Structure formats: structure tokens, C-alpha cells
Amino acid sequence: MSSNFLNTWEMKILERNSEYLGVSREILMENAGKEVAKALESKFGQNIKVAVVSGLGNNGGDGLVAARYLTRSNEVSVILLGSEVQIKTALAKKAWNRLKNLRHTVTIFQAKSESTLTELENVIRDAAVIVDAIFGTGIKGKIRGLPRKAIEIINKSGRQVVAVDVPSGLNPDTGEVHGIAVKASLTVTFHAAKPGLVKPEAKEYVGELVVADIGIPREAELIAGPGDVLATLKERKPWSKKGDFGKMLVIGSSNLYTGAPALSALAALRTGADIVVVAAPESAAPTIRSFSPNLIVWSLPGETLREEHIEKILGWSIKFDVIVIGPGLGRSEETLETAGNLLEKLEKPLVVDADALHALPLRKNALKEKPSIITPHAGELTALLGEKVPIDLETRIALAKKAAKIYGTVVLLKGHEDVITDGVKHKVNATGNPGMTVGGTGDVLTGIAATLLAHSGNPLYAASSAAFINGLAGDLVFKEKGFHITAYDVVEKIPEAFKEIEKYR
Template sequence: MITTQEMRALEINSEALGVSTLQLMENAGRSVADEIEKELGKNLEVVVFVGHGGKGGDGLVAARHLAERENKVTVISLGEMKHKDGMVNVSAVENMDYSITMLGFDDLLGEVKADVLIDAMLGTGVKGRIREPFASAIRVFNKSKGFKVSIDVPSGIDPDLGEELGEYVRPDLVVTFHDVKPGLLKREFRFVIKKIGIPPEASLYVGPGDILVNVRPRPMKSRKGAGGRVLVIGGNETFSGAPALAALASLRTGADLVYVASPERTAEIISSLSPDLISVKLSGKNINEDNLTELDKWIDKVNSVVLGPGLGLADETVRAVPALVNKIVEKGKPLVLDADGLKIMKGSKLNDMVVITPHPGEFKIFFGEDQRERERERINQVVDKARECNCIVLLKGYLDIVSDGRRFKLNKTGNPGMTVGGTGDTLTGIIATFLAQGIDPFTSASLGAFVNGLAGTLAFKEMGAHITASDVVSKIAMVIGDPITSFKQKIYKRVIS
């Protein structure tokens, strides 16, 4: 099963991998023609009702292929094509003026009679109630005589919910693509699933499509806080840079407000690093149990929390952190647990709103075993461990692996320069912002790995192995703003063994 949002991400990822959406449209339309031939044979009279989106483009491809197979084909257009790939196929069909008859919907005098009627009107992008001329076209389609085939989903049916959006097509068969849409499973439509050439890597790896469908442009009337509020808890009397890097990465990812809660002396240093950071001074030299009450109001203020960067392993901190984790979880706040926070919480069963981001050494400390050598075995290991700790695990490395215990995603956007200190802190800040914006933890972790690695790759492309974590922060906005162009930069090939 695949939602419309997931399908859109796969299409974008496919194009980024070199399989164009025009190729996918060609495969989709041809598969419709193949299924009709399989169902009804040849020498058919076919009428295709074509809308102005991608589904209309699929219908035009089907019309071309059916005409090539010596069927009598008529295309009824419901308006000007607006889809870029569909426009290519409009041109192709218009040039087939001997084998295909082109009509406008206004040219129809009444109901249609044919061997096959193809619904290529409204696809997965349909929103709200069905408007004219589509409502009238759907009524004509349903009343017409012939075997009725809908492409992907019947026009007028919500593809994810299965709800009727007013007038809707009542097909004899639905030819859907790649995987079944949730809405089809909620109705009694007969359907077949056709593969259209989307490479497995489009769903296996995080790609630019995942960014584009999950990270939406902010509305013009947005108010302060719409980008999310993040609290970073970390730092000690020795380390101040790690929490600051996490906070700066969080801001650059799009959070509106980022608070950094650190021991008093550390907080003073952090506030001097950037005027963009809101520094919260906690009592003591290290995070301690007295800070739990102090942190209450700050946890309440935010949408997500980071715990761990620069935290240290002082005895008072080790005593305080488990209670702090419980407090954050009990308040229902998504949490990114990293660095020393992971070490303190080793072996714990956590929560499905918690993301942990271990490198191989931290993975061994937290789970008590080394990561496996072979990539496929390591993927299974991460899935098993995520299920065991009831949290999202992002194992950082040459190939990042993300799992929630049921599914997994891989990320291959990193580079050798990201062995520099601080890039793990930037990762936690990026993930925290996605969590604060309401994106689910598994997706947030996957997007975070992609953005952090690709930002590092853009920096590496300029400076080679001389990059710093601050350089990674400086490229985050570029990746989120134009993930497709960013993705086309040099990527180090990953081999799954």
C-alpha cells in the first residue's frame, strides 16, 4: 500500500536517480493498454476521457499504444493540459490525426458507446468537491455503454481515504501503479497493480522527494513559532561547542526559536557565540538533579527536545539524566537523544517518540554489541534493536541506517570529510527541527540524515576534507531550499554487500 504523498516522493526520487517522470508516464500508459488488450483482446472501439493532469498524460499514452495496435481510438479532452509530461504526449497524440480522433467535451452530443471507456480525468492530486466540467464528464462516462477502466484511481474518489468527492466514476476495472492506494482498499473496486519502472532505490534511500513532500513552504501569514520551538539540553564545564552547533543547525533548518539550556558558565559562553541563540542558565557546573525543576517551564514551551551534546559523564549528570528523559517523555515531547545522553541511558527501553543517533562506538555502548560487518546484516540488526528499545535508531556511518523496528531507510549522502567533530551535533539539531514541525520521528530521522549528509557534501565539494561542522550548518538551507539540485552534486557511491 502506498499513499499519494509517498508515491509523489518516489516519482521525484526516481527522476533524481535518472528515471524520468516522462518514462514513468510512458510505462504507466502502456501498462493500461496492455491490461485492456489482456482483458478484451484487439480491434476495439476505445474512448479516452482526458483531464489536464498527470493522469490525463497516462491516458494519452494509453491512447497512443491502443491506436498503434489497430484499435479505433477517440480522445475527449476536458481542458488544456497543464502537466509537463502530459504536454509532451498531447503533442504526440495531436500528430496522430489519422489513427486518433481528438474531440472536446463540448463536442459530445450525449452518451458515448464504445467497447472500452478509459477514465483519465482526475488523479491522485484531486482536492475538494468535483467541479465542472469534470462533474458532467463523470456523469456522461458512467451512463455511457462500454467496459469502463479507471487509471490509478477512479475520478472523484479520494485516493487515500476512499471517500466520494461528489460525482465519481464507477469502473469495471482500475489499473493502479506501483502499489495499491489506500482508498482503493476501502472500496469494492476490482483493481490490478502494474509496475512502471520505479527503481527500488527510490524508496530504499532517502532522496530529494522525501524533503519536497514533507517539508512544506511556510504560508505568508505564518506567525512566530510556526517553524517550531526546540530546546537543546547539554554542555558542561568543559564542553560548550556541541550544544551550540546543534542549536545553530536547528535554526538553519527552519526552527523559529531555539533555547539552549546549559550550566551557568557554559550558558554564558554559548550566548557569546551567536546572538541568534536563546541561552538558558542552569545552576551548577554540570547538568544535575536540581535542574529538573528549572527545566520544567522550558520543556513546556517547546515542540521538541535535544538531550546529550556536550553533556559529560559527571556523577551528578548521570543521576539526573534518566529522570530528565522520563520527564520529557511524560510531557509528550519528541526527543533526540545523542552523545553522552546515549551513554547514560544505555540498555534502556525508550519510547516511539525518541530518536537515538549513535555512531558505531555509541551503538556498542547502548546495545552492548558491535555493529555487524555486512551491510545487509547491519540493516537487520538496526531494525531488531529499534524494536528492542522501542525507539527510532539512526546508526551513523559510511551508510546511515534508520529504523523504527518495522521499516528502514538508508542514506548515502555523506562524505569522508564528515568525520570531523560536531557533525553529529548538527544532525541532532536538524532532526529536532523536523520533529518540532510535526513530522513523525522515523521520517524526521531519515530527513535529518539526508540533509546533514548532503549539506556536508556541498561543503566538501568546496573545501575537501578541510570542512568544519559550521561549514555543514552553512549549507543546510541550500539543501532544504533545492534538494534536487543539491542531490545532483557528487555523491559517494555506497555498495550494499
């Protein structure tokens, strides 16, 4: 059980990561309902009349599970706000079907209209304790219709009320009320307190707050997993247009290295970016264009990045959501000086990789006050900190946190287990395999991270999601080709990796 506050977005991540670890959401619902029943009996005793008012989603499912446990020692009635055919989720439907089998120990009503609910008002009023399982954390907009009527009846009943996870109608993140909210005597919230539940103005709705352990493994908070990815992706609505899902500028390449920025750009496109432009020296631009017709390449005079390019790049940057700098740049003195000046002057979210990392030690404040991610391997982090990075995980976490604090950025330390940290929180990613030591997979990671940063605006979760996706794509290649992997193979498996993640939605 977490000791910190977690908002609803973070809780969704944990639930999905928990399922990835083998603790399904069905198990979590079962545990949640059991904990509600236990808390109710602990506070109000047994052998009492209990009325469970259940909505049609998973919060209602939690309430239905609680009702099943409460039948052991209490007289239980359940009022479903709607018809059973309207139950919205498979988990809630399972909970309903299990409860229906208890023909002799629970009385079930389906309130399909406000008039039916009015007729059932005496069931609610006759109970010693009412369980509010109408809405959970996903509520949006003002409450109307049957749910509003139910909340009005509950609030004027004068009975003790136990809210499941959150009082229906109360925003658990802000403490604001969606027009009307249940006034609970006791709120049993799950895994961690939500920030809105402890706001002073929420006290009259929350009542006593109990945080219940429902079996989410601590590991679910520590790992990068499918929950991170699904929370980071931007929803694609029917009327979406070009540019809504990320416009990226990749500053890279030199007369020696042409593949790196192309891999970053192609990975960004496969991840879901709408527009990706590579800004490259004119000596490399034709080669980069030749890799794919999907690549847009803007040329800079000369063979390497130079000081004279800064004003042009700054002008271009205005059109983009995220800037990538580093892949294939080279490390000449002028190139690193130019890269450092760009890092200081660019005012957009940044992903800094490869050669551009070597411009940071002399500019420790360049990334502060702007959303950013750096993606060093152990050798590059050693250069950034001036101390050797070992292979033991705990020390790697500590050094990554140290770098994040020094440079004011999110660090994605690549390795057998990737470490992702903002200097306070950290995550560890375990996808990937030794075949990914091949050159270019880090450039693929950079493109994925940039796209997810454009989608979410959250560097920590964009980085953890990118590490998970990149490694998963590499693992899918490994299944087919063993260790005979190229970076482009990983790019081509990115869509399949996202399909794998969809099963946790």
C-alpha cells in the same frame, strides 16, 4: 513492484527518489500509460472503440500516453476536459503534444465547457471502453464543474471503464468519495495498491484491481533521498507566523563542551526552525551566546546538568514542539541520571544524541509511547545493545532494527552509509564523505532531525531526511574545501542543500 500498500504520500516520495536515481517521472508516465493500454487490451481485446477522458494534470498525462499506445490496434478518441493551454504540468503537456502529432490515428476534442462536453456525450457513449484519466491521487474537496459532468456521463454510459491509477473522485488512501466518483470495471494502479482501493466500500468504484509495474526501482524505497525531504517539509503559506515551523529546546552543554548544542541549534535554524532555545549550565551559557546573535540561551545553575534542573526544564518544555537532549552534556554519574529522568518525564517528541544515549540502557522504556529519534554511531550503538557493531551493511541494519524494537524509537545509525529504521521499515543514506568525521557534524545532524520532526511529526522520515540533508551539505563543502571541513561549514551549506533538492519537487 512493491507487495505492500503505499499511500499517496509514500508514492510521491518514491517518484522523486526514482528521479534522483535516474529514472525520471517522464519515464514513469510513459510506463504507466503503456501498462494501462496493455491491461485494457488484455481484458477487453483489440480493434475496439476507446474513449479517453483526460484531466489537466499528470493523471490526464498518463491517459494521453495510454491513448497513444492504444492507437496501434484500436479506434481512439480523446476528450480533454478543458483547453490545451490549461494543462497544468510540463509532463502532461509533453504527452499532449506527442498525441497531437498522430493526426491520422486519433481523434482529439477539447471540451472547454459543460455544453461542449454534452455535445461530445455520444463520443463517450459510442465507445466500447472508456478510460478515466480525470483525477489521480492529488484530488482535494468535492468535484464540481466539467469533471463532475464527465463523471456523470461516464457512469450513466453503461460502458466498460478503465480507471487510471484510481477511479476519479475516490480518495485512494481512505476509500471515501469526493461527492461523486467514477464506477470502473477495471482500475490499473501503479507500483503498489493504495489502501483506499481495497476498502470494501470502494469495490463498486474500483472494480477489478490490477497493480502495474511502471519501473520504479526498488532502490527508491530503500534509500533516503530528496523525496523523503520534500515530503517531510512543511508548506510555508503566506499567512504563516512565528512558531509554525518548529519551536525547539536543546538541552546540552557542560563546563567542558560548549560548541555542540550551538551547532545543533544553528543547524535547526538553517533547516527552517522558527525558534530554538539552548538550555545550558550557567558556566557555559555566555560562551554559547557569543557564537551567534541568533541563539537564545537559558541558563541553569552550576557547571553541568543536575537533578535540581528537572522541574525547571519540564516547565520550559511545555512551550516547545521538539526537545533535543544530549549534545555536549558530559557523562558524569549525576548528569546521566538526570538525563535519564528527563527522558522518562518529558512528554514531547525527542531527539536523543551523544552523551544522553548513555542514559538509555537502564531506561529501555523511556522513549516508548512518544515520537523519538536516537542518533548513535557504531560505538554508541554497541553500548546500547551490548554487542559490537561491524561495518557490513546487512548486520548494521539488523542491529539498528534490534535497537529500535528494544527502545521503541527510530534509530539513525551514523556511518559511511547511515541506517535509519523504526524496527520494521529501514532506509539507507549514502550522502556524506569521510571529511565529515570531524567533531560536531553529528550535532548538526541532530538539529536538522529535530526541525524535520517538528515539521512532519514522522520520526522515520524526519531521520532519513536529516541524514540525506546533512550528508548532502557535507558533500557541497567537500567540493569547495576537500577534506578540510568543519562542522560549521556544514551548517552554512544547509540552505544550498535544500536548493539542490528543490529540483525534484
